[in-house]
């Protein structure tokens with residue numbers, strides 16, 4: 329073996345110092361892992377240059393006071409991974425693993441910790457900056473959350489077990505279709521009888537959640553830069569998905585009759601129009617028949633596609649559910665979109681669209697190409713759950729429960745504020761909106777409520793564009809035990825009153 333040069337000796341000394349400085353025998357990490365990590369990082373950061381001969385395993389083990397086998401094991405692993413080379417009689421050397429070197433100084437290596445963020449695309453930056461989903465999704469009064477504790481889990485488990493007892497290969501392999509035929513059949517029956525949707529099973533496309541459906545719609549029906557109307561205030565999800573898909577989303581104001589078609593028409597002809605006509609999100613308006621007909625006529629005249637988001641309309645209190653907009657459409661311009669998130673549970677991540685016949689083939693292929701649909705075994709369970717009547721009876725039971733919780737919340741609001749604050753809810757869904765006077769800061773109030781353990785979403789966060797935002801708080805009641813509602817609301821009421829919103833005293 330050739331004797332090491334003086335620079336080699338200096339580098340070996342530097343390595344020994346470095347290891348002695350950073351190696352901790354009392355660390356929770358094993359000696360092996362610690363040594364491996366220290367050597368690997370030093371090579372990657374070129375603290376140990378290519379060509380450097382490492383001390384012998386015996387020497388290093390002695391310096392660090394650890395077993396020689398540990399060093400041998402680490403050297404062997406680094407050889408296998410390509411960081412080191414070892415030869416009989418030559419010792420162990422650092423290999424040159426760096427990318428091609430360019431002339432000039434290389435930038436200092438960046439350590440990716442929590443405080444450093446990589447640069448992302450412009451649309452990615454916009455998506456992240458305007459993200460709408462809350463970090464916490466359970467607790468009074470988080471909006472949009474159903475009661476999941478009363479889900480008939482035993483029935484679900486029984487149906488699940490039945491499928492798993494003898495799972496069919498085509499339920500477990502890649503699926504190329506638009507959803508399990510049995511589920512699409514069960515849904516077509518349900519939609520015809522309960523939602524006034526006119527469709528065949530072939531028109532149903534099952535997706536992993538509504539966002540995947542919205543993304544597919546954007547991809548197949550819009551090109552980058554095309555205009556899409558979205559409700560204002562409206563669902564943050566459609567805005568995020570469509571904007572990041574390259575569409576030019578234009579917020580269009582809603583009033584008590586739903587989306588204002590005339591206002592939209594001033595913004596230019598859209599490829600896509602998103603509406604939630606049965607229960608406008610978040611304010612709760614029901615789109616009037618006159619407005620529905622105007623919207624359908626507009627879409628037909630301009631070849632626009634309407635996306636009807638029917639996310640929670642199974643829950644209407646004191647009145648029967650409203651028939652869908654799709655059922656009124658005789659020209660095939662409406663894509664009906666629904667989710668199982670509110671009627672089963674959100675973690676299921678299953679939603680579906682009913683597309684006009686003219687779009688069936690493109691959507692089937694598009695879905696398979698983009699998302700490689702799946703969860704067929706779960707879809708089979710769901711199909712049985714619907715076909716055997718559990719779905720409809722679960723919805724019926726939840727409707728009664730949510731009606732009771734809504735009444736309890738309304739009573740609590742009246743007890744604290746009388747009639748002094750407006751309430752928007754359309755007597756439907758899983759949440760209501762408690763309006764606050766103009767000039768309040770609903771973000772600050774929601775933040776103060778969070779400090780007291782109460783989750784709400786500020787209404788103004790649902791507005792886009794220049795138009796002035798109404799102030800208010802979205803309060804989800806469906807998942808809050810009725811006996812806890814008054815107590816939680818008392819906490820919130822104290823926060824609202826402490827914010828000094830200028831209410832006259834109760835008579």
Ligand SMILES: Cc1ncc(COP(=O)(O)O)c(C=O)c1O
Nearest residue numbers: 472537538539563609639667669
């Ligand atoms: C208006 C609206 N549409 C759709 C959804 C459901 O989306 P997903 O199917 O992703 O759960 C929600 C959920 O909160 C919603 O508020």
